[in-house]
Amino acid sequence: MSNIGMRVYSNINRPTKEAVNEFKGLPVSVIADNMNRMFCMNPKIRPINDKPLLGPAFTIKTRPGDNLMLHKALDLAQPGDILVVDAQGDLTNAIMGELMVLWAQKRGLGGFIIDGAIRDVGALRKMDIPIYAAGVNPRGPYKDGPGEINVPISCGGVVVHPGDIVIGDDDGIVVINPQDTDELIEKSKAKFLREHQEMDDIMNMTWDRTWVDKSLQDRGCEIKNKSSKVKELITGNRD
Ligand SMILES: O=C([O-])CC(=O)C(=O)O
Ligand SMILES: [Mg+2]
Incomplete structure (x- = not known):
């Protein structure tokens, strides 16, 4: 029997690298304008270290303030994946810091979008992996769960499915259904x-x-x- 709210799905359907790379260099604002301005994350999620972000979403739903599932995701995600975390917007406890990001970087992961708080930002600002988060708090996380990995989540007010293409720049983040890639690339390049x-x-x-x-x-x-x-x-x- 399943344990609803405490499940891990290890495998996801990822878009091809070619499809993802098509979006490289296109501003988020231009892409979003071709989606009727409907799929941008809430602007409270800001870039922490000014690095552009692009890749397939590996989704995580945590209990607010708890990072057990995010730790599990650090070991399951594949190089290039963007860990997109629904921590329910709670900023009471940081759910990620320098050690976790260093591990992610060593594993070749593509970046983080966290609808929650992080810490150690002095170090994170100097690291070469894109990090976007809703806030900063020195108070550390709990590590008990529950949570889920690779289920549809809500992050920054947008539904994100595992394998969606997420793109971030100085302006914020837009979420793309990979099936819309061809149409969006054509329209965005023209714009x-x-x-x-x-x-x-x-x-x-x-x-x-x-x-x-x-x-x-x-x-x-x-x-x-x-x-x-x-x-x-x-x-x-x-x-
Ligand atoms: O303690 C944690 O889980 C988060 C943290 O600060 C780190 O990874 O450096
Ligand atoms: Mg730390």
């Missing part, structure tokens, strides 16, 4: 190019601004001319 074209237009002072007034007009905005605004301020006449 990325468009944004570069717009940067050229800005530098040349040829950036198209006509849509702003058009949009205001469509919404019935009344634009009063500058001189009447000045008069209004001087006279106090608001008609």
Whole structure:
């Protein structure tokens, strides 16, 4: 019989390395814009050491403040995997620190996203493995469980399935169903190019601004001319 809430699934379906690598270098904001802005994690999860993150999710659900299952995941995950941890957003106890991250790095793991607290951040900031977390607390973890490994979790307000592609940069994190890879790559590359074209237009002072007034007009905005605004301020006449 199963022990619900205390289960470990060792194997997951990972996207191919080629599919994952397609996203390399694309800003999270650009990818997210092509998902109707619906799959970004809550911004309380911030980069701790400013390293871009990309890889398949290896999911962990912990009891708040407890890291037994995260320790188990450190030994089960494969090189390149991103450990995505649902610690239920609790910041009372740090569930990860320098020793665990060092072990992860030695095992070639791809990084961490933790909806909970971590500690030893002075050391973590200097380490060459991407770490994103909701907070920092010196108070250490319990190691009793329960928890689960490789079940669907909620992290930063987004459902993450084992094997989803997770991408992080300075702005935050977006979660991708690998089945959407081809469509998203095509749209995101096109948008990325468009944004570069717009940067050229800005530098040349040829950036198209006509849509702003058009949009205001469509919404019935009344634009009063500058001189009447000045008069209004001087006279106090608001008609
Ligand atoms: O004690 C723990 O489990 C977390 C920690 O600080 C470390 O890994 O360095
Ligand atoms: Mg420590």
